[in-house]
Amino acid sequence: MSGYLTTHVLDTAKGCPAEGIRIMLYRVSGNSHRKIAESTTNADGRTDAPILPEVKFKTGTYELVFCAGDYLRATGQVTQEPLFLDEVPLRFGMSEEAHYHVPLLLSPYGYSTYRGS
Template sequence: MAGYLTTHVLDTARGCPAKGIRIALYRVSGNSHKMIAESVTNDDGRTDNPILPSESFKPGTYELVFFAGDYLRATGQGEGDILFLDQVPIRFGISDADAHYHVPLLLSPHGMSTYRGS
C-alpha cells in the first residue's frame, strides 16, 4: 500500500471547519523549497483529495503553508495590515513510504496547534 498525505483546518475560535483556506505544499531540501501541490479547504475544512496522493508520495521533508490571514479577515477575525497569524508554515518529515500521514491545523486568531493525526 502506498502512503499519502491529508490535512484539514478547524477554526477553534468559532468551533467549526475552516472553509476556503488556501494551502500550499512544498518539498524541502536544505534551504530550497519546491511547491508541489496547492489546494483549498472545502465545507468540511478538508481538501477534496489528498494533498499529496500516493503516486507522488515519498519520504522526505515537507512544509504545508496555510494562508490563514485571508480566512481570518474574511470571517471578521482579523483586522488591520498586520495579523498575529497570517501564513502558518508547518514543516514535518515523512519517513514511512507506506503510511497515511495526516497533518491538521487547529486555528484561532491568536493561536494554532497541529499534531500527526490518523
C-alpha cells in the same frame, strides 16, 4: 500500502471547519523549497483529495503553508494590520510509506497541529 498526505483545518475560535483556506505543499531539501501542490479547504475544512496522493508520495521533509490571514479577514475575526497570524508554515518529516494526516487547529492568535490518523 503506499504513503499519502491529507490535511484539514478547524477554526477553534468559532468551533467549526475552516472553509476556503488556501494550502500550499512544498518539498524541502536543505535551503530549497519546491512547491508541489496547492489546494483549498472545502465546507468540511478538508481538501477534496489528498494534498499528496499515493502516486506522488516520497519520504522526506515537507512544509504545508496555510493562508490563514485571508480566512481570518474574510470571517471578520481580525481587522488590525499586520495580523498576528497570516501564513502558517508547518514543517514535518515523513519517514515511511504510510498515511500522514497533518491538521491545523486555528484561531486568530494561536494554532496547533499533530500527526493525526
